[in-house]
Amino acid sequence: MNVFWDRGYHDASLPDLLGGMELSRGSFYKAFGDKEAVFLRALDIYIEDAVRDMREILKADVSPVIAIRNALLRYADLSSGDEGRRGCFAVGTATEMLPANPEAARRIASLFRRLQDLFADAIVRGQKAGEFDEHLDAQAIAHFIVSQANGMRVLGKAGSSRKQMRANVDLVMKLLS
Structure with a gap:
């Protein structure tokens, strides 16, 4: 995953992948078949980790307004400093691979849908709790x-x-009030 994340799909060479995975060429092909299969598997792992992390934040035992703020602060922290300059593997994939690669496109669309559903659920909970405008x-x-x-x-x-980034979070939270 890190090789693709740092270099992108097209610039990740087979020797880069073999070194990153500590596999021989034969083991690589036997286990995965080809570069695209490894890439899609790495993307799947990244997506599941991202959804799990966001689910934990948004469904934490705090008020929905605090949960959404915490989730956005997580994005703010991931989007600044060295980590921010590295970027997001999913966003990098979207800009490099979509729409040309239908499998990557399906996965990225699914990720964004799943994240949207998690946020929508938190908003609805916040509306029921009187924390957010019920007409949103x-x-x-x-x-x-x-x-x-x-x-x-x-x-x-x-x-x-x-x-x-944190100023952006404050603006989004004002939108919800």
Whole structure:
């Protein structure tokens, strides 16, 4: 995963992958078949980790407004400093591989849908608890939040600061009130 994350799919050579995985050429082909299969497996692992992490934050035993803020702060932290300049594996995949690779496109679309559903669920819980405006369209706001979060990941590659990212979080939270 790290080889693809750091170099991208097209610039990750077979020797890079073999070194990163500590496999011989024969073992690589026997276990995975080809470069694309390894890439898609790495993407699947990244996606499952990302969804699990966001689910844990958004379903934590805190109020929905705090859970959403914590989730957005997580994105802000991932989008600044060295980690921010590294970027997001999913966003990098989307910009490099979509729409040309249907399997990657399906996975990335699924990731963003799953994240949107997690945020929408937290918004609905917040509406029921009286923390958010009950007239807000939870899916539309969740789509906006996922868009904003991934936009922060892109801006982080260009060196946006943690202060700038946290200001974005404050703006999104104002939208919900």
